[in-house]
Amino acid sequence: MTAPTARKVAPTGPVPAPPPTQPDPFAEQHPARGILFLHALNPLAKLAGPLPFMIALVFTRGFAIPIAFIVLVMALLLIGARLPARGALALVVGTPIAVLVLGVTFGVWVDPSRIDEASAAASVVLMQIGEWQFTLAAYLVGLATSLRLAALLMLSLVAGLTSTGPEFVRAMVQNLRVPYRIGYTALAALRFVPRFGHELEVIRAAHRVRGTDTRRGPVAAVRRGIGYAIPLLASAIRHAERVALAMDARAFGAHATRTERTLSPWRVRDTVFVAAFWAIGVGVYWWALGSGLG
Amino acid sequence: MPDSPLLDLDRVRIRHDGASRATPDGVTLSIAAGEVVLVLGPSGCGKSTLALALDGLIPHAVPAELHGSVRIAGLDSRDHGVGALSEHVAMVFQDPDAQVVTGTLLDEVAFGPENQLVPVADVLVRAERALKLVGLWERRDENPDRLSGGGRQRLAIACALAMAAPVLVLDEPTANLDPAGIDEVYAVLRELASERDHAIVLIEHNLDAAVDIVDRVVVLDADGHLVIDGPARHVLRERAADLLELGVWLPVSTLAAMRLRDAGIAIDPLPLTPAELATALDAHAALPAPRSAIQVGTPAGDPAIRVRGLSVRRGGRRGPIVVHDVDLDVAAGEFVAIIGTNGAGKTSLLQAIGGVIPPPAGAVDVLGLDPARADARTLSRRIGFVFQNPEHQFVAHSVFGELELGLRVHGVPEADRTEAALRMLRRFGLEHLREQHPFLLSGGQKRRLSVGTALIAGAPVLALDEPTFGQDRERAAELLDMLRELNDEGTTVLVITHDLQLVADYATRVVVMQDGRILGTGPTADVLAGPLIDEAGLRHPPLARATRGLLNHPDWHGVSRMSQLPPVPEASA
Numbered sequence: 001m002t003a004p005t006a007r008k009v010a011p012t013g014p015v016p017a018p019p020p021t022q023p024d025p026f027a028e029q030h031p032a033r034g035i036l037f038l039h040a041l042n043p044l045a046k047l048a049g050p051l052p053f054m055i056a057l058v059f060t061r062g063f064a065i066p067i068a069f070i071v072l073v074m075a076l077l078l079i080g081a082r083l084p085a086r087g088a089l090a091l092v093v094g095t096p097i098a099v100l101v102l103g104v105t106f107g108v109w110v111d112p113s114r115i116d117e118a119s120a121a122a123s124v125v126l127m128q129i130g131e132w133q134f135t136l137a138a139y140l141v142g143l144a145t146s147l148r149l150a151a152l153l154m155l156s157l158v159a160g161l162t163s164t165g166p167e168f169v170r171a172m173v174q175n176l177r178v179p180y181r182i183g184y185t186a187l188a189a190l191r192f193v194p195r196f197g198h199e200l201e202v203i204r205a206a207h208r209v210r211g212t213d214t215r216r217g218p219v220a221a222v223r224r225g226i227g228y229a230i231p232l233l234a235s236a237i238r239h240a241e242r243v244a245l246a247m248d249a250r251a252f253g254a255h256a257t258r259t260e261r262t263l264s265p266w267r268v269r270d271t272v273f274v275a276a277f278w279a280i281g282v283g284v285y286w287w288a289l290g291s292g293l294g
Numbered sequence: 295m296p297d298s299p300l301l302d303l304d305r306v307r308i309r310h311d312g313a314s315r316a317t318p319d320g321v322t323l324s325i326a327a328g329e330v331v332l333v334l335g336p337s338g339c340g341k342s343t344l345a346l347a348l349d350g351l352i353p354h355a356v357p358a359e360l361h362g363s364v365r366i367a368g369l370d371s372r373d374h375g376v377g378a379l380s381e382h383v384a385m386v387f388q389d390p391d392a393q394v395v396t397g398t399l400l401d402e403v404a405f406g407p408e409n410q411l412v413p414v415a416d417v418l419v420r421a422e423r424a425l426k427l428v429g430l431w432e433r434r435d436e437n438p439d440r441l442s443g444g445g446r447q448r449l450a451i452a453c454a455l456a457m458a459a460p461v462l463v464l465d466e467p468t469a470n471l472d473p474a475g476i477d478e479v480y481a482v483l484r485e486l487a488s489e490r491d492h493a494i495v496l497i498e499h500n501l502d503a504a505v506d507i508v509d510r511v512v513v514l515d516a517d518g519h520l521v522i523d524g525p526a527r528h529v530l531r532e533r534a535a536d537l538l539e540l541g542v543w544l545p546v547s548t549l550a551a552m553r554l555r556d557a558g559i560a561i562d563p564l565p566l567t568p569a570e571l572a573t574a575l576d577a578h579a580a581l582p583a584p585r586s587a588i589q590v591g592t593p594a595g596d597p598a599i600r601v602r603g604l605s606v607r608r609g610g611r612r613g614p615i616v617v618h619d620v621d622l623d624v625a626a627g628e629f630v631a632i633i634g635t636n637g638a639g640k641t642s643l644l645q646a647i648g649g650v651i652p653p654p655a656g657a658v659d660v661l662g663l664d665p666a667r668a669d670a671r672t673l674s675r676r677i678g679f680v681f682q683n684p685e686h687q688f689v690a691h692s693v694f695g696e697l698e699l700g701l702r703v704h705g706v707p708e709a710d711r712t713e714a715a716l717r718m719l720r721r722f723g724l725e726h727l728r729e730q731h732p733f734l735l736s737g738g739q740k741r742r743l744s745v746g747t748a749l750i751a752g753a754p755v756l757a758l759d760e761p762t763f764g765q766d767r768e769r770a771a772e773l774l775d776m777l778r779e780l781n782d783e784g785t786t787v788l789v790i791t792h793d794l795q796l797v798a799d800y801a802t803r804v805v806v807m808q809d810g811r812i813l814g815t816g817p818t819a820d821v822l823a824g825p826l827i828d829e830a831g832l833r834h835p836p837l838a839r840a841t842r843g844l845l846n847h848p849d850w851h852g853v854s855r856m857s858q859l860p861p862v863p864e865a866s867a
Contacts, residue, residue, distance in 0.1 A: 166397055188395045195391065199686075205650050206686040209679045210747065211670035212703050231685045234733055242392035245346075248355045249385040250406035250453065252395075254377020259408040261401075261417060 037269075038080035038162040043171045045270035046159035049277030054155050056285070057148050064293035066147035068284045070095065073154040081162045095154070099146045107142025108134065115141065165190055170264040181253050188243055192236070199235060203228050298368070299324035300382070300461050300493050301348060305362035307518075308343050308352055317518030318344050320362070327460060328490040332504055332526060333497045335514035336541030337738075337768055341497045342388075344514075345465040348495060349383035350376045367460075381410065384454035388466040388764070390446035399425065399441075399449060400434040406457045417456075424452040428482050442636065444475025448482055455486075462486070463495045468503060470764050472636050472792045473833050476503050483507055499766035501545045502836050505530065505566045515540050531564045543767040546795055546836035547571040550859060557582070557860040568840035576846050582860040584853045595626035598755055598786045599647060604657040606642045616642045618810040624788065626754065629781045631797040631818070632790045634807035635831050640790045641759055643807065647788070648679035648757045660755060671703055677755040678748025682763050684740040685733060693735070693743055694719065694728040700750040718746045722776075738769050742776065755786045762791050774800045794835035798822055798855040806830045823852040 038046065053069065060066065074095070078088060115122055115137045124136035169187050172178040207227060215223075247253075287293075303323040309316040317340030325331055335341050346352045350371040353360040364371040367382040384406075387393055396402045403421040412420070425431040428448040430441075438446055447467055454462055464483075468476040480503050486492055487507040498504045511529040513522035521540065522529055530537070534548055544552075547568050551561045559581065565571040575581065599622070606617035617639045624630055632640045646653040649665030658665050661676045668676075681687055690696040697715040706714070719725040722742040727735065732743060741761065748756055758777070762770035774796050781787050791797060797804060797818065804821040806813045807830070814826045821827070822838050834842065838854035841847075853859070 164397075166401070184395070187397075191394060202681065202683075203686045205645075206681045207689055208670055209648065209650050209674070210687060210689060210700065211672075211674040211751075212689055212699050227689050230733070231688065234685060235683070239392055242387065242389055243395070245351055245355060246385070246387055246393040247395060248376045249349055249351060249380060249387075250457065251377040251380040251409035252405075254375060254380065254409055255411050257411070259411055259414060259417060261404055261408060261414050 036080060036082050038076070038158070039082060040269070041162075041273055042175065042264060042266050042270045043159055043163035043168050044175055044266070045273050046162060049274045050155035050158050050281075052278065053281045054152055057151055057155075060148060061144065062288070062293055063144055063147060064288045065284060066144070066151040068288065069151040069281075070147070070154050072280065072284070073151075073158060077154075077157060077161060083161070095150055099143070099150050102146035102149070103139060103143035105142065106145040107139040110138045110141045112138070167264070170260070170262060174260060174264045175266055180258055184252070188247065192239065195239070196232065196236060200228060200232055203231050299326050300367055301325040301495075302365040302368075303347075303362070304365075306344070306347060306364060307361040308340065308347055309359045309361075310343070311357040311359070315517070316340075316359075316361070318514055318520070319518035321514070321518070321520045322362075323512060323520065323523065325461070325493050325495065327493055329510055330487045330494045330508045331496065331510045331512055332508040333495065333512050333514070334499075334501075334537070334542045335518075336516050337766055339514040339516055340518040341514060342465050345385070345463050345495070345497055347371065348461070348463050349385055350374065350379040351385075377409070380406070380457055380459065382459050383461040383463055384457040384459040386447070386450045386454050386462070386464040386467050388469050390443050390450060390470060393450045393453070394438045394446065397437055398435055399430055399438060399452075402438055402449060403452050403456045406453055410457070420456045420458060424455040427455060427485070428452045442475060443471045444478035447471060447475065447479050451479070451482055451486075460491075461493045461495065463497075465497045466499065466766075467496075468498065468500055469766070473794070474635060474831075476500065477833070480504070480507070499543055499768070501530075501543060502547070502567075505545050513537065513540065513542060527566065530566055534564055541768060547840055550837055550840070550856065553856065553859050553862070556862045558863060559860070565840075568836050571837075571840040572843055575840070575844055575850070579846070581847050581850065584850055584858045584860060586858075597623055598626040598628075598661055599624040599788075600659040601643075601647065602657060602659075604643070604646060604653055606639070606646050606651065606653065608642060616810050617646065620810075620812050622805065622812060622815070624786060626786050627781070627784060629778070629787045629800060629802045630789070630805060631801035631803070632788065632805045632807060633792075633794065633797060633830070633832060634813075637809075638807040638830070639810035640807050642810075644757050644759055644788060644790055645679075648677050649673045650679055674700070674753060675704065675751045676753055677757060678745075678751070678753040680744050680748050680756065680758040680761060682760045684744035687744050687747065688732040688740075691731055692729050693724055693732055696732055696743060696747055697750050700747050704751055714750065718750055722746045737765070738772060741769075741773055745776065745780075749780070749785070754784065756780065756788070758787070758789045760790050760792070762793055762796065770796060794822070794827075794832065795837065798835045798837065799857065806832075819852055819854060819858070822854040 050073075057066065057069070074091060077083065077091065083091065115135070119137055121137035121140055122135050125133045126136055126139060127134040165187060169183040173180045173183045207224070301324060303321055306321045307316040307319050317338065319340070321344065333341050333344065343352065343358070346356055347360060347364050349366070350364075352358045353372060354376050360372070366374075366379050369379065369382070371379060394402060395405055400421055403424050404417050407417045407420050422431060425434055428451055430445065430449060430452060433441070438449055441449060451464075451467070468479050471479065483494070483496075484507050487494060496504060496508060505526070508526045511522065511524065511526045512520065513529070515521045522533055522536070530544065530548065534544055534552060537544060545566050547565045547570060551564050551571055551574065555561055559578065561574045565574050601620055601622040604617060604620045605615055607613045608616045620643060632644060634640050642651065645651045647658055647660065647665070649668065649670065653666050655664060655666040660673070663673060663676050665673055688696055690699050694715055697718050698711050701711040701714055716725070719728055722745070724739060724743060724746070727739065732740065735743060745756070745758075756777070761773055765773070770793060777787050777789065778800055789801070801818045803815065804818050805815045806821060806826045813830050814821065816824070822834065823842075827834055835854060837856065841850045841853040844850050
């Protein structure tokens, strides 16, 4: 191609960009400055650090370990991640509230036979409806469950809040040697989700307007769902085919590798982060189990 | 030009798997550097299929049988993969949404060269050059979703340019765009065509936009045979009658001039653009008076729709107000077009009238019924709503079932249901397809069925949301002809469309919207001749553009629809 002169031909009037109502999963991060070190780490490091403890938490009982992880990770996020003020507030204030409330929900469903009838907490009745009693003991069991869930969520936020979809794909392709055809196809597929959501809305409106199905109840709902699925699938397949053709036409998959414009290196600091995370995490378990709190 | 051809097609026949006949069928064609070639042909002649063969997607990515040979820069497309051929031919497709892969404009443009293993520095040079050429460099860090349709299609062109291929193939690049988007895309294409760096193969049905940038026209007939190949102006002027015969749409100005010739007004050569038509008309010292704009046979009947102080919010109680305090009256038997730029609130207004989104109670009255209070079933006897994509509305497994279901919910006895459904099938020319699954119909048939289902419950009012979107002029005109027939039979029609020439030729009244408000409303000819079109940021339809500036014929200034042109003198009587 001989060089076309770089000049603007298309009208570039003020194009109203829609307000950023929802987070953009594709937006590139700006380079992190100062202490916001989490953004400067390889996404895989941010995944590898918490992963063993996410698994371990599933098998953990008690309060101490989940609380320790929640507090530590929250501190890590507040120091190392770029959070908007409202996000930070939601994290610090919202997490304890959510844990306490969810504790009630889980506590209600606790199997009464698992509660030690002899304990002091079992005799403290928080609420009573007829024969049914909601005891402090049940609440504590529920609380432990909701704490574990919160700790799991918090650990997943380490990577989730500080890396984007494209960063993950790049790290998978470059560091884990996942074939780029899979990685970038997944990235393209991510774009489908909001599109299909919108399309489903239109289909539901279109069916509603026909007035052909006004029955109520679960059977009718399933039937309606199938009715929505057919046009949605038809359009999804057509859309996917078009995207695939457009990608093929742009040489996607033509070579075994592709040029990586942005490198995703594994640096010393990634190793340090993972090692430190593991050390502290193991330390938490060591301390809690050793002192009988786990 | 002495160069060896960039594209060389020899007796190309392509049959899609499952298709009974080959389209295109026996196309021999070669395209040299710097040529701008327009491929024309009626719907279904294989234009898009041909485009897919020009960069190897057929036979490599699309299940189809290719006979004959396609040589791209001397390489046989059968022996080389799409990846290798993409260095010679770049593609732009019709749907701007289905071409975006990554999250930012810059990544998007870099995607192709990266796949070609171009070094990073060169990728960036190419991306910057391509984005600057289409005027999107300043927005390189944004998500493509934030661009308008026209912006995304410009991005697709930039992506194709970044492939650094000497041939650019564009398959109906503006079919899914509104007029503003079409203008944006053609501003870029005009620039590319004038630079002569690329050979451009353009498949386009909107000849009014394309005609002044192409220099060669290739025409396929309905069977996919290549029938005409020659210089653009020569073909469009000298073979205009043949093209019409083949079912190819011509520029509006050319069609108008042909009608004027039939009416005894000498115009030679045939004009291709509104400016040329204006010059040709001004060259005449005197013209017969145009016909009056007032349409016969559209008596304004009783009020059918009454809208008072309607405001519509989108996306919940906190969402933005998209329709502000609108008043509108539509009389029974009217054919009303709602026009306006994207985001003017047309769809929201129509959906509130049709009960698709609930309007505030008391704001809308459709034949004595308030959509806010009525259930969908009752409402469907008053107003039928047709969505942009007909597939979205289908709920049954056969064409007949689709119509019959609409009656069953109203408790119509079975014998009457069958009879009414069969009548509707005949009415829309679908009786031979009664057991077909609705999704397996052709595009035009689907559209007719969706109108049939909207009308089957006996609704005297029909509302259609951009039914011509993504369709070529032939299909769009076919649909509008059908609507006119329904309108003549007494159905009140409300339609949203971007195509102002269709508005000019069919609607009796036009509602112009801007920023959620009705800017004005009036008889079609008055609106199109008045200032509302400019105020709303719209572009006049081609015929009006030609007649508005006439110096010698002020009485022609209001002419915007074909039917206003002087009548063809009756040969007999």
